[in-house]
Amino acid sequence: MGDYGHPLAFGAFLTPGNAEPGRVVGLAVLAEQVGFDLVTFQDHPYQPAFLDTWTLMSFVAARTGTVRLAANVTNLPLRPPAVLARSVASLDLLSGGRVELGLGAGAFWDAIEAMGGQRLSPGQGVRALTEAIDVIRQVWDVEARGGVRVDGEFHRVMGAKRGPAPAHDVGIWLGAYKPRMLALTGSRADGWLPSLGYLQPGDLGRGNTIIDDAAREAGRDPADVRRLLNVTGRFATVGRGPLDGPAEQWAEELADLALSDGISTFILGSDDPEDLRRFAAEVAPAVRELVAGERAAGAAAAVTPAEPEADEARATPGGAGAQPSPAPRPPAGAGSFVVVPTPDDGVRRSAIRVWDEATRPTGPAPDPARTYPPHDQAGAQHLIDVHDGLRAELTRLYDLVEQVGAGLVDAGTARSHINTMTIRQNKWTLGTYCESYCRVVTTHHTLEDRGIFPHLRRGDARLAPVLDRLEQEHHAIHDVLERVDRALVAFVSVADGMAELRAAVDLLSDTLLSHLAYEERELVEPIARLGLN
Structure with a gap:
């Protein structure tokens, strides 16, 4: 049970x-x-x-x-x-x-x-x-x-x-x-x-x-x-x-x-x-997050380092001069960092470039000797889980656009549906992770008080260039979303409105997926290292 x-x-x-x-x-x-x-x-x-x-x-x-x-x-x-x-x-x-x-x-x-x-x-x-x-x-x-x-x-x-x-x-x-x-x-x-x-x-x-x-x-x-x-x-x-x-x-x-x-x-x-x-x-995203957090915490609590063995028990057969076996590799969650950011596959659908990816700053390199408590690794994994939800919504948005093109859904209905998505409701100037985490887990505090970005700034000043860049990209994503909305409005009156609408969604895909991969690359380790508050 x-x-x-x-x-x-x-x-x-x-x-x-x-x-x-x-x-x-x-x-x-x-x-x-x-x-x-x-x-x-x-x-x-x-x-x-x-x-x-x-x-x-x-x-x-x-x-x-x-x-x-x-x-x-x-x-x-x-x-x-x-x-x-x-x-x-x-x-x-x-x-x-x-x-x-x-x-x-x-x-x-x-x-x-x-x-x-x-x-x-x-x-x-x-x-x-x-x-x-x-x-x-x-x-x-x-x-x-x-x-x-x-x-x-x-x-x-x-x-x-x-x-x-x-x-x-x-x-x-x-x-x-x-x-x-x-x-x-x-x-x-x-x-x-x-x-x-x-x-x-x-x-x-x-x-x-x-x-x-x-x-x-x-x-x-x-x-x-x-x-x-x-x-x-x-x-x-x-x-x-x-x-x-x-x-x-x-x-x-x-x-x-x-x-x-x-x-x-x-x-x-x-x-x-x-x-x-x-x-x-x-409700559904919040339930997923709460259950994922409890499961991660339970899994981490169940993992314990192997008990050290006596030298004679570790010795290989062969008598005098035999070398001990290598120490067992620490299990995932016992201190080694196992959260894997989602890589950017480099695929771009649009010819437009909202930003120059080559100018993105990089944060400090992780300390290879540092260990990470399972609870803090679960916090870092949460960022990826939230992003995966946004990636799934992007797929649904593409499907919705195709239904508009096929005449199964009118543009007004499509706008209404898109506005219910987290991808649209999120306050991008505050950060995807901050908005989702604070809304679900700490609703009794304001987003500003519990913002992940301000917390990371206080915890490690070296992250400031990365956080500045991420906030700039949040504003750009907001503008790209507005472009999708304008394309939906224009769809009913422009001769080739479907081409414009698809182009707007392609641009959104490029910017969003690139940004999420960058944010994960730069923030999963700091979140695990500095915690959430």
């Missing part, structure tokens, strides 16, 4: 209402643009006010390019597993490996029975789901010999041909709450997907115990089962309860769920565009 170490992911849980069919599609596209990893939809085929979920997911897959898609969760009693397996594999192939499979045993049995489904007791539902998982996995297993054969109590598939295989290993996530379903999750599934609103205090811990025990009994590692969670709440300026308050409160509570209960995928249930933007822009 506790943190299973899975990479974090963030998703949206959208209502597939059919009153305005385009609205849910637009929300899914927005979720991708603001940086969600996953978009999910309710699946209630008996609900006439809803679009059919699998038809909707196919449409959304065609309108998106990176976000993963899943039903949350698929209503198995109304979807025969052999047909469902081929639907999932087909959409996974068409979408480039972006489909996951959430499954449930069934609920709302009156409505299911009214649609022609078979009413099942809770125990029957678990047995039917177990059989269905067998059917689905056999359909996908195209390497096995013979046809699909499951002679079950509820599902009989007698020799059906296998295939197609999905484009990637599709995860099967179960919406489970009761012991039998939880045990099935541990023994056969790839993920556990409950909703926080249906859980009582302690249910996550108890559920993890059942899943872990069932996984071990089946010969599996409990960490093979990803823990996902649907969450709902309210953003407010003042905290009034769990997930009811400012973004910082949300981040702290979700980070605690990740570290204490092993949740690694948080799926926000909301159809409010502003909630989606805020969750992606403020």
Whole structure:
């Protein structure tokens, strides 16, 4: 129990209402643009006010390019597993490996029975789901010999041909709450997907115990089962309860769920565009940073130098005159500096040069005899982690521009989405790292009081030329971002507006990636050496 170490992911849980069919599609596209990893939809085929979920997911897959898609969760009693397996594999192939499979045993049995489904007791539902998982996995297993054969109590598939295989290993996530379903999750599934609103205090811990025990009994590692969670709440300026308050409160509570209960995928249930933007822009990055910091600190604490051995134990065989073995190399984090800055690959897309890179000053050379505490190295690594988030946003910005060019998104909507990105919200004159770190970790102090740049200036006067140059480049990046914004505005009125827009984004890519690499090269060691305050 506790943190299973899975990479974090963030998703949206959208209502597939059919009153305005385009609205849910637009929300899914927005979720991708603001940086969600996953978009999910309710699946209630008996609900006439809803679009059919699998038809909707196919449409959304065609309108998106990176976000993963899943039903949350698929209503198995109304979807025969052999047909469902081929639907999932087909959409996974068409979408480039972006489909996951959430499954449930069934609920709302009156409505299911009214649609022609078979009413099942809770125990029957678990047995039917177990059989269905067998059917689905056999359909996908195209390497096995013979046809699909499951002679079950509820599902009989007698020799059906296998295939197609999905484009990637599709995860099967179960919406489970009761012991039998939880045990099935541990023994056969790839993920556990409950909703926080249906859980009582302690249910996550108890559920993890059942899943872990069932996984071990089946010969599996409990960490093979990803823990996902649907969450709902309210953003407010003042905290009034769990997930009811400012973004910082949300981040702290979700980070605690990740570290204490092993949740690694948080799926926000909301159809409010502003909630989606805020969750992606403020909550998700903060949770990543808090969890990464705790994991780094935990890993560092677990590393201890090797105990010195007696001379006779270290001696090599051969008797008198034998030389002792070399001392063991200090493990990473035991004092050696192991934070690796991201190199500049030298690729430039634009012919414009905002600055002369050859004139960049260099800071003092590190002292080769110095050791670095793991905690301070984690602070230096944080700079790279924050920058990686900005690099990922740059990729999403390129995708957004391509959608503008293809007519899938208008320029005004694109401007709105870009303005939610950290890359745009960041106060570049204060520094990327300072803004992100201070906002997430030390919100009770002003940025100026806890600015990393002023702290580094006080700690080592030799860094002044580098810090001056970095601040100059921050201003230049701000100007380049303004150029992108002007190009978006001009796009609707200029004959060749797309060329200008792409050129502006290419210039942004050149300046941003070059700057981030330079900042990491010059600051990771000073941050580790001087600390954060």
